[in-house]
Amino acid sequence: xxxxxxxxxxxxxxxxxxxxxxxxxxxxxxxxxxxxxxxxxxxxxxxxxxxxxxxxxxxxxxxxxxxxxxxxxxxxxxxxxxxxxxxxxxxxxxxxxxxxxxxxxxxxxxxxxxxxxxxxxxxxxxxxxxxxxxxxxxxxxxxxxxxxxxxxxxxxxxxxxxxxxxxxxxxxxxxxxxxxxxxxxxxxxxxxxxxxxxxxxxxxxxxxxxxxxxxxxxxxxxxxxxxxxxxxxxxxxxxxxxxxxxxxxxxxxxxxxxxxxxxxxxxxxxxxxxxxxxxxxxxxxxxxxxxxxxxxxxxxxxxxxxxxxxxxxxxxxxxxxxxxxxxxxxxxxxxxxxxxxxxxxxxxxxxxxxxxxxxxxxxxxxxxxxxxxxxxxxxxxxxxxxxxxxxxxxxxxxxxxxxxxxxxxxxxxxxxxxxxxxxxxxxxxxxxxxxxxxxxxxxxxxxxxxxxxxxxxxxxxxxxxxxxxxxxxxxxxxxxxxxxxxxxxxxxxxxxxxxxxxxxxxxxxxxxxxxxxxxxxxxxxxxxxxxxxxxxxxxxxxxxxxxxxxxxxxxxxxxxxxxxxxxxxxxxxxxxxxxxxxxxxxxxxxxxxxxxxxxxxxxxxxxxxxxxxxxxxxxxxxxxxxxxxxxxxx
Numbered sequence: 002x003x004x005x006x007x008x009x010x011x012x013x014x015x016x017x018x019x020x021x022x023x024x025x026x027x028x029x030x031x032x033x034x035x036x037x038x039x040x041x042x043x044x045x046x047x048x049x050x051x052x053x054x055x056x057x058x059x060x061x062x063x064x065x066x067x068x069x070x071x072x073x074x075x076x077x078x079x080x081x082x083x084x085x086x087x088x089x090x091x092x093x094x095x096x097x098x099x100x101x102x103x104x105x106x107x108x109x110x111x112x113x114x115x116x117x118x119x120x121x122x123x124x125x126x127x128x129x130x131x132x133x134x135x136x137x138x139x140x141x142x143x144x145x146x147x148x149x150x151x152x153x154x155x156x157x158x159x160x161x162x163x164x165x166x167x168x169x170x171x172x173x174x175x176x177x178x179x180x181x182x183x184x185x186x187x188x189x190x191x192x193x194x195x196x197x198x199x200x201x202x203x204x205x206x207x208x209x210x211x212x213x214x215x216x217x218x219x220x221x222x223x224x225x226x227x228x229x230x231x232x233x234x235x236x237x238x239x240x241x242x243x244x245x246x247x248x249x250x251x252x253x254x255x256x257x258x259x260x261x262x263x264x265x266x267x268x269x270x271x272x273x274x275x276x277x278x279x280x281x282x283x284x285x286x287x288x289x290x291x292x293x294x295x296x297x298x299x300x301x302x303x304x305x306x307x308x309x310x311x312x313x314x315x316x317x318x319x320x321x322x323x324x325x326x327x328x329x330x331x332x333x334x335x336x337x338x339x340x341x342x343x344x345x346x347x348x349x350x351x352x353x354x355x356x357x358x359x360x361x362x363x364x365x366x367x368x369x370x371x372x373x374x375x376x377x378x379x380x381x382x383x384x385x386x387x388x389x390x391x392x393x394x395x396x397x398x399x400x401x402x403x404x405x406x407x408x409x410x411x412x413x414x415x416x417x418x419x420x421x422x423x424x425x426x427x428x429x430x431x432x433x434x435x436x437x438x439x440x441x442x443x444x445x446x447x448x449x450x451x452x453x454x455x456x457x458x459x460x461x462x463x464x465x466x467x468x469x470x471x472x473x474x475x476x477x478x479x480x481x482x483x484x485x486x487x488x489x490x491x492x493x494x495x496x497x498x499x500x501x502x503x504x505x506x507x508x509x510x511x512x513x514x515x516x517x518x519x520x521x522x523x524x525x526x527x528x529x530x531x532x533x534x535x536x537x538x539x540x541x542x543x544x545x546x547x548x549x550x551x552x553x554x555x556x557x558x559x560x561x562x563x564x565x566x567x568x569x570x571x572x573x574x575x576x577x578x579x580x581x582x583x584x585x586x587x588x589x590x591x592x593x594x595x596x597x598x599x600x601x602x603x604x605x606x607x608x609x610x611x612x613x614x615x616x617x618x619x620x621x622x623x624x625x626x627x628x629x630x631x632x633x634x635x
Contacts (some may be wrong), residue, residue: 048133086200095137099176121183211212251266365500398418427468451464
């Protein structure tokens with residue numbers, strides 16, 4: 002904006018506030034004029050000052066985001082959906098803390114620099130006391146939706162912007178955040194923002210609802226709506242109550258519906274407000290609500306109700322079913338595997354999905370469990386679903402759950418699917434390459450929206466999950482064969498890591514001793530050097546799973562407290578190429594691998610990158626193999 006124009010705007014602000022010009026004569030909204038007055042009288046700001054917004058240090062921003070982790074997680078799909086709905090590269094979607102500091106943003110690459118120059122980036126403080134009248138800061142003060150269009154801004158510096166913002170409230174009524182859409186387009190008018198305001202308001206209500214679900218997921222939750230309303234409508238009335246029936250929280254829709262203040266409602270028994278006993282309500286409960294029934298309020302209003310039982314009960318059941326697993330083989334003392342594990346842990350902590358590749362039996366699920374155990378979600382459930390082990394006809398109900406009576410043979414009470422069981426924790430999709438193609442579309446939608454609906458028409462419920470997946474297949478080939486969705490592949494493979502086969506690992510002795518300790522918890526058992534060397538030299542086509550089985554058998558048959566070479570099965574003891582007098586002799590599988598590498602490299606005319614893509618391994622892995630087999634070319 003030219004300096005002359007900025008000066009004219011600053012004079013106009015001063016004239017309106019000081020009464021030299023009426024807000025009516027200048028077409029200034031009275032609420033805007035009130036905000037300008039606060040900026041001058043309370044904050045002592047200068048409308049003509051040219052200064053960039055105050056920005057938090059990166060450590061302070063990390064602390065702010067950490068304190069808002071649950072809200073940021075719930076908001077993520079909502080912000081992404083809002084950006085898709087707007088379809089305007091000159092509009093930025095912003096999420097702020099309750100004091101006006103931006104904590105998250107959705108920007109288009111083409112216009113990112115424009116918004117950064119305007120001071121709209123994470124860490125910037127857009128409170129009214131710092132930046133004057135603006136969408137974010139004024140929304141914080143007013144605790145109501147606002148449109149601040151160009152000349153409405155207090156600072157002349159900000160008049161190229163148009164901002165539309167809506168507050169997000171916590172279940173207790175406190176301000177939780179602000180969702181703002183800011184535009185750098187000069188063509189915006191206040192009227193042009195009415196549609197944007199509707200979308201922003203809707204997004205704020207969806208975040209409020211989903212946050213309520215997550216915040217009180219370990220309590221009873223009563224959902225109310227008018228007959229005929231869409232299940233899961235954002236305007237649903239929500240009440241959370243404890244095991245004794247006492248109300249813990251209510252959203253604004255519930256207060257409006259029951260005609261009560263929050264102080265009058267919280268702490269009272271829930272059945273005081275309805276013509277139905279508490280026991281009758283609880284009898285209808287389910288961890289993933291689907292069935293609804295008619296209910297009347299204490300004033301006689303007819304509504305439809307659903308009750309969700311506490312997730313803590315579902316988690317206890319989930320742990321009882323899903324946690325038992327063959328003990329993990331740790332530590333990852335192989336340097337390559339340890340590096341892959343470290344990479345996976347770092348990105349998983351930032352909600353980046355990890356795709357684990359490796360041969361059958363190499364320990365992909367063990368790797369996934371270790372990543373989960375090292376994360377902030379270690380106390381939450383780890384739920385594994387082997388996509389190759391479940392009949393195609395059952396995988397949909399296993400993953401999504403179902404409403405009672407949805408199909409022949411369904412349980413009367415219904416079933417919470419693996420996605421819902423993993424809420425608050427980690428979902429591990431093993432052998433994802435074998436998932437039926439039709440199911441992949443539904444899974445992709447769930448991962449994008451972070452909501453799941455059980456089979457049979459149940460209500461969509463928000464999900465708080467992180468996803469690990471694994472496969473022994475070459476997914477690029479599956480994509481080329483149209484057996485796997487490319488967009489799902491990109492959604493699941495934020496980072497690809499590879500679990501080495503046992504024959505490639507440098508820590509085979511560590512693995513062996515760990516398995517021995519697990520197989521004989523009553524006390525240690527010895528292993529002669531000859532037996533150890535033979536076990537290390539064996540190629541283990543079945544990987545860790547095969548070694549575990551062999552060692553269990555050896556421990557069970559051992560009578561002298563020590564395993565010798567003679568105790569080994571004939572297949573191991575007499576396998577060709579394993580003579581201890583010729584430790585450099587190559588196992589048949591290694592010879593086959595050498596030949597496969599040579600053939601692939603020849604087919605790719607010596608280009609390592611092309612050969613790595615064809616083999617489905619990283620370039621570093623292929624270089625290591627080529628060096629190991631003496632196949633590196635000059």
